[in-house]
Structure formats: C-alpha cells, structure tokens
Amino acid sequence: MITLEIATRIANGVLAEGARRGFAPLCAVVLDAGGHILCLVRDERASIHRPQIAMAKASGCIGLGVGGRTLAGMAKERPTFIGALSDIFPNGCVAAPGGVLIRDAGGKLLGAVGVTGDQSDNDEACAKAAIERAGLIADTGD
Amino acid sequence: MITLEIATRIANGVLAEGARRGFAPLCAVVLDAGGHILCLVRDERASIHRPQIAMAKASGCIGLGVGGRTLAGMAKERPTFIGALSDIFPNGCVAAPGGVLIRDAGGKLLGAVGVTGDQSDNDEACAKAAIERAGLIADTGD
Amino acid sequence: MITLEIATRIANGVLAEGARRGFAPLCAVVLDAGGHILCLVRDERASIHRPQIAMAKASGCIGLGVGGRTLAGMAKERPTFIGALSDIFPNGCVAAPGGVLIRDAGGKLLGAVGVTGDQSDNDEACAKAAIERAGLIADTGD
Amino acid sequence: MITLEIATRIANGVLAEGARRGFAPLCAVVLDAGGHILCLVRDERASIHRPQIAMAKASGCIGLGVGGRTLAGMAKERPTFIGALSDIFPNGCVAAPGGVLIRDAGGKLLGAVGVTGDQSDNDEACAKAAIERAGLIADTGD
Numbered sequence: 001m002i003t004l005e006i007a008t009r010i011a012n013g014v015l016a017e018g019a020r021r022g023f024a025p026l027c028a029v030v031l032d033a034g035g036h037i038l039c040l041v042r043d044e045r046a047s048i049h050r051p052q053i054a055m056a057k058a059s060g061c062i063g064l065g066v067g068g069r070t071l072a073g074m075a076k077e078r079p080t081f082i083g084a085l086s087d088i089f090p091n092g093c094v095a096a097p098g099g100v101l102i103r104d105a106g107g108k109l110l111g112a113v114g115v116t117g118d119q120s121d122n123d124e125a126c127a128k129a130a131i132e133r134a135g136l137i138a139d140t141g142d
Numbered sequence: 143m144i145t146l147e148i149a150t151r152i153a154n155g156v157l158a159e160g161a162r163r164g165f166a167p168l169c170a171v172v173l174d175a176g177g178h179i180l181c182l183v184r185d186e187r188a189s190i191h192r193p194q195i196a197m198a199k200a201s202g203c204i205g206l207g208v209g210g211r212t213l214a215g216m217a218k219e220r221p222t223f224i225g226a227l228s229d230i231f232p233n234g235c236v237a238a239p240g241g242v243l244i245r246d247a248g249g250k251l252l253g254a255v256g257v258t259g260d261q262s263d264n265d266e267a268c269a270k271a272a273i274e275r276a277g278l279i280a281d282t283g284d
Numbered sequence: 285m286i287t288l289e290i291a292t293r294i295a296n297g298v299l300a301e302g303a304r305r306g307f308a309p310l311c312a313v314v315l316d317a318g319g320h321i322l323c324l325v326r327d328e329r330a331s332i333h334r335p336q337i338a339m340a341k342a343s344g345c346i347g348l349g350v351g352g353r354t355l356a357g358m359a360k361e362r363p364t365f366i367g368a369l370s371d372i373f374p375n376g377c378v379a380a381p382g383g384v385l386i387r388d389a390g391g392k393l394l395g396a397v398g399v400t401g402d403q404s405d406n407d408e409a410c411a412k413a414a415i416e417r418a419g420l421i422a423d424t425g426d
Numbered sequence: 427m428i429t430l431e432i433a434t435r436i437a438n439g440v441l442a443e444g445a446r447r448g449f450a451p452l453c454a455v456v457l458d459a460g461g462h463i464l465c466l467v468r469d470e471r472a473s474i475h476r477p478q479i480a481m482a483k484a485s486g487c488i489g490l491g492v493g494g495r496t497l498a499g500m501a502k503e504r505p506t507f508i509g510a511l512s513d514i515f516p517n518g519c520v521a522a523p524g525g526v527l528i529r530d531a532g533g534k535l536l537g538a539v540g541v542t543g544d545q546s547d548n549d550e551a552c553a554k555a556a557i558e559r560a561g562l563i564a565d566t567g568d
Contacts, residue, residue: 035191084237
C-alpha cells in the first residue's frame with residue numbers, strides 16, 4: 001500500500017526531475033491501487049486542465065491494468081476501443097506515455113502515476129525516475 | 143426470460159472456463175433482455191474498471207441487437223458511428239468480441255453477456271462456452 | 285482483501301436470507317476496498333434499477349467511510365450535505381440502511397455491501413447476516 | 427497569485443495541524459483563483475471519496491465567492507438554491523465549514539482551500555491555521 005508520504009515524494013520527485021531536465025511545467029498525480037488520489041500537484045505555470053489529463057493517464061492505466069505505453073499502442077491499433085474506454089472510465093482514459101503503474105519488487109500493483117505538461121516521452125521519463133527514486137518499480141508498459 | 147439462477151450459472155461458467163484454459167483473470171456480466179444486470183462477477187485479480195468494459199460490451203450488443211463480432215466489424219468500417227454509440231448508450235459501447243447475445247432455440251433474444259480480461263477472442267470463447275453449457279444459444283455476431 | 289469467492293458467498297447469502305425471511309426480491313452488490321464491484325446479483329423479479337440503488341448504498345458508505353445507518357442520520361440532520369454527496373460521488377450516494385461496511389476482526393475496512401429491494405431495515409438485516417456468516421464484521425453505522 | 431510552493435505548504439500544513447490536534451485523517455485541496463487544483467493531498471487512511479468532497483467545498487466557495495460558513499448558512503435558509511448549485515457547479519458544491527477562501531492582505535481573492543475528514547468545524551480550523559501560517563488571510567465566511 002502506498003502512503004501519502006510516499007505518494008508525495010513521488011509527485012514532488014516528478015516535478016523536480018522535470019525542472020532538472022528543463023522540461024515544460026508539469027502536473028503529476030499519484031493514485032492508490034483503487035484509483036483514488038493520494039497526491040496531485042500542478043506547477044502554477046502549467047495549463048488549467050492538466051489535472052484532468054494527469055488523472056486520465058493514471059486512471060486509464062490502473063483501470064485496464066497496463067502501462068501508458070501499452071495503452072498508446074492499443075490506441076493506434078484499435079482507436080475505437082480506446083475511445084470507448086475514454087467514455088466509460090469514470091476519469092476518462094488518455095492513452096499515452098506518462099501513465100505509469102507503480103509495482104513493488106514482487107510485481108504487485110500498488111497504484112499509478114499520471115504526468116502531463118511536456119511531450120509524453122518526457123512526462124514518462126519523470127514518472128519513471130521519481131518512482132524508482134522511491135524504491136519502487138515503474139511499469140511504463142514498455 | 144433469464145432467471146438469476148441461469149445468469150449466475152453463465153457468469154460463473156465464464157470465469158471457470160477462463161481458469162480452465164489458463165486465461166487472464168476475467169470479469170463477466172449477464173444482462174436481461176431490457177439490458178439490466180442480473181449478475182456481474184469480477185475476479186479480484188482483474189483490473190478495477192473491467193466491470194465498465196464488460197457492461198459496455200454487453201450493453202452495446204443488446205442496444206443495437208447484434209453480437210460483438212458484428213459491432214467490431216462496424217467499428218472498422220464506420221468508426222464514427224460506433225464512436226457515437228459509445229457516447230449515447232447509457233453504459234457506452236465497446237465494439238469487440240466478448241459481447242455475446244443470448245438467444246433461445248427459437249432465436250428469441252433473452253439477454254447478453256459481456257466478458258473482458260484476456261484477449262477479445264478468448265473472452266468470447268468463454269462467453270460462448272458458458273452460454274451453451276446453460277443450454278442456450280450464443281450469438282457472437284459471427 | 286476480499287476475494288470474489290467471499291464476495292459471491294456474501295451476495296448470494298443476502299438473497300438467500302431474504303428468501304428465508306419472505307422478503308421482497310433483492311439486489312445485492314459487494315465492493316472491494318477501492319469501491320469496485322466484485323459481485324452483483326439481482327433477483328430477476330426485482331425492479332430494473334435496483335443495481336444502481338445497491339451501488340449507491342455501498343458506494344456512499346465506502347466513499348465516506350461510514351455505515352448506511354450513519355449516512356441516514358446525517359441525511360436527516362444535514363439533507364443538503366448528503367444531497368451534495370449524491371451529486372459528486374461517482375456512483376451517487378443513497379443514504380439508508382442496507383449500505384454496510386465489511387471489516388475484519390481488527391476493524392480494517394475490506395469493502396462494502398449494498399442491498400435493496402425490501403424496506404431498508406430488512407435490506408440491512410440480510411447484509412448483516414450474510415457478512416457475519418462469512419466470518420467478517422458488519423459495520424452498519426448503528 | 428498562489429504558487430505551487432505556497433499551495434503545497436498550505437495543503438501539508440492542513441494535515442499537519444490535523445495530526446497535531448488528533449483529528450481524523452484529512453484530505454485537503456488548494457485551488458487557484460480560477461478554481462483549478464494546485465495541490466491535493468489525501469491521508470491514505472481517509473476514505474476514498476474525500477477528494478471529491480474537498481473539491482466540492484473549495485469549488486463551491488470560489489464559485490460563489492464566499493466562505494464555506496456563509497454557504498452553510500445559505501443551505502439552511504435556501505436549501506433548494508444550494509442544491510441547484512451542487513448540480514450546476516462542475517465539481518459540485520458542499521456547503522459546509524472547511525471551504526475557505528484565500529485572500530491577500532488587501533482582500534484580493536487568490537484561491538480557496540477545501541478540507542474534509544473530521545467534523546466541519548475541525549476541518550475549517552485546520553484550513554485557517556495553515557492559510558495564516560503561510561502569511562495569507564483565511565476567509566471562512568464567518
């Protein structure tokens with residue numbers, strides 16, 4: 001189970017990583033295994049609906065049980081399917097890198113991170129770095 | 143008319159079939175002819191939004207009166223049409239195998255099954271097996 | 285964590301208890317700790333939107349972390365507050381007995397049950413009996 | 427304008443104040459003047475839909491331009507009006523103490539805080555303490 005303390009460390013770690021790399025201002029959310037928010041942070045310079053995008057990246061991953069890169073591949077092959085998930089998942093489904101599952105060393109699903117603000121690959125790199133710095137496994141769907 | 147007893151037998155039969163074949167953890171729903179849930183079961187290892195997907199597979203089928211394989215074909219030829227159904231059907235519309243109509247020997251529509259968790263073809267195989275084991279006709283839209 | 289096996293035993297137990305007591309046809313849902321369906325059963329003679337009511341009873345309880353009887357008390361004292369929860373909780377909030385939290389012997393929250401079909405007190409009695417028969421603690425909010 | 431740094435200090439300050447006073451586990455959100463999330467934190471022991479409640483407290487305040495205590499008074503006198511706001515505000519409207527406007531020394535509106543988890547008066551006390559500790563003015567609607 002992810003505590004708020006760990007979630008905060010991950011969310012802040014995402015934004016710190018983005019700043020270090022000179023990325024655009026980011027928004028990051030950390031969800032628990034049930035898909036509920038533990039911590040959400042948005043750089044005040046990031047656009048106003050970034051929280052919705054971060055939520056839909058993380059929620060899409062945890063809702064289907066796969067990383068954002070897998071979702072992005074499915075969106076290319078089966079756009080109607082992913083479009084339908086976007087309609088029926090309670091927080092939508094943004095199928096793109098930057099949605100990353102959090103697992104423990106044994107592979108157990110603990111939660112998910114959603115990052116948005118820069119290019120998807122960059123969003124994902126920040127999520128991955130922050131999850132690993134917290135001693136957990138980042139499942140990007142790679 | 144499908145009773146809860148039959149619906150339960152079908153839903154449980156879907157998951158048992160999946161376990162027998164070594165498929166990923168499944169979620170299955172059985173709807174009556176009015177499109178309303180009689181029985182929904184989700185393996186505790188299946189991801190959290192599987193109930194929404196199972197519902198949208200079964201609801202899409204019963205909403206348009208065709209099996210999921212027919213819906214999947216329509217989604218390829220007319221993606222905008224199926225995308226619109228996804229918006230206007232109250233439980234969405236996932237156009238994929240695994241949505242299966244239940245008919246009696248005379249062809250009368252009794253309800254629908256929605257299965258998700260593994261690949262769509264595998265989901266459908268479990269639905270078909272469980273419906274037939276209950277002595278009813280599985281209309282996959284094949 | 286509640287498995288599907290336990291959830292099924294509880295959901296079926298609710299309807300069996302209702303039949304034993306001669307109650308009206310019931311609908312019962314069992315949610316996991318994240319508020320997601322494990323098992324939902326509706327007697328084919330129960331009205332069509334009972335699943336929504338069962339969900340809103342169980343979801344309201346788990347969303348706020350209290351039993352349905354507590355919610356019902358709040359609804360009397362603070363109707364606007366409970367009305368607002370009904371708008372913002374993803375599955376609504378029906379504040380009535382029949383929404384019951386499932387806890388383990390140590391008090392840890394494992395999930396929730398929602399029952400509807402007869403009078404709320406009767407719905408609750410069936411939920412309580414089925415949870416206890418499964419060796420778990422029923423927190424009705426009493 | 428409230429930066430993420432200040433928002434984080436306030437949100438964390440709310441939870442720290444709650445812990446100091448021995449309150450139930452809390453959830454706190456800080457919105458900017460446009461009503462968009464800067465920071466949301468939920469104690470992992472707080473119930474799962476607390477983020478929705480925190481949002482609806484803060485959004486209600488900023489949406490109408492008054493503190494939560496004023497909203498609570500209006501809810502008593504004009505329940506239908508507040509019920510309607512709950513329907514039409516995009517994040518709902520929970521009219522209760524714990525929704526607090528953030529102002530600067532000149533009275534300019536900078537954002538809002540929403541806190542939930544304990545009794546409303548306690549939620550509000552934590553919001554007030556954290557806003558003031560950040561050198562800003564807490565407008566509770568008192």
